[in-house]
Amino acid sequence: MTDPGKNFMQLAIGLAREGMNSATGGPFGCVIVKDTVVIASGKNAVTSTNDPTAHAEVVAIRQACRALGTYQLNGCELYTSCEPCPMCLGAIYWARPDKVYYAATRHDAADAGFDDHFIYEQLSATVENRAIPMLPLQRESGIILFEEWKLKSDKTSY
DSSP states (O other): OOOHHHHHHHHHHHHHHHHHHTTSSSSOEEEEEETTEEEEEEEOOHHHHTOTTOOHHHHHHHHHHHHHTSSOOTTEEEEEEEOOOHHHHHHHHHHOOSEEEEEEOHHHHHHTTOOOHHHHHHHHSOGGGOSSOOOOOOHHHHHHHHHHHHHOTTOOOO
């Protein structure tokens, strides 16, 4: 009997290869599975769409959420050709799939020229020490907005 996880990973790797060879983006692919059925797929489209957020995982998450009519991917598994970068990792945690499987590691990606070590360093840096200046402005107005949110009776918490 064939392990379905291997088949799903091969689909993700195939998407990565397809995207790489058709010049839509880098060598990254992703499929999202629910109840052993692929409900979404994505390949890197950063350069073809001029969208730095068009990573394979984000493309697939957006497609899966549209297909399921929800912003949560409970009961789903994500198969990706490479360990998720910090942005994709954040999107994955917001989407909350049950599991993530990845083929290559972030170190393998770095060896191929996709090094996100700098971003990992920036995430642990204090706001004052980040490479891109991040400056507070009108905090009071932001706090008022959150106070309004807390009082809103028809909100959808997530």
